[in-house]
Amino acid sequence: MYVCLCVGVTDRDIANAVSDGARSWREVRETTGCAGQCGKCACTGKSVMREAISQELTMDLDLAYAV
16 A cells, blocks of 8 residues: 555565664654655654564564474
C-alpha cells in the first residue's frame, strides 16, 4: 500500500527501514523520504512504523524461545 504519494513510499518501504534498524519516526523519514513534502501521510506512516516495530520485537522474542 502506498503511504506517501508525494515520494512514492509504501508500507513495505517503511517495514524495510525498520528491519534495517530504524526505530524512530525521524530515522524512518530520513531513510524513506516519507512525509518530506506535504506531510499528510505522517500519521499513517507512524502507524505503519509502530506496527513494523511491534512485529520485529515479536519475531525477536519468538527466536529467543526457539530451541
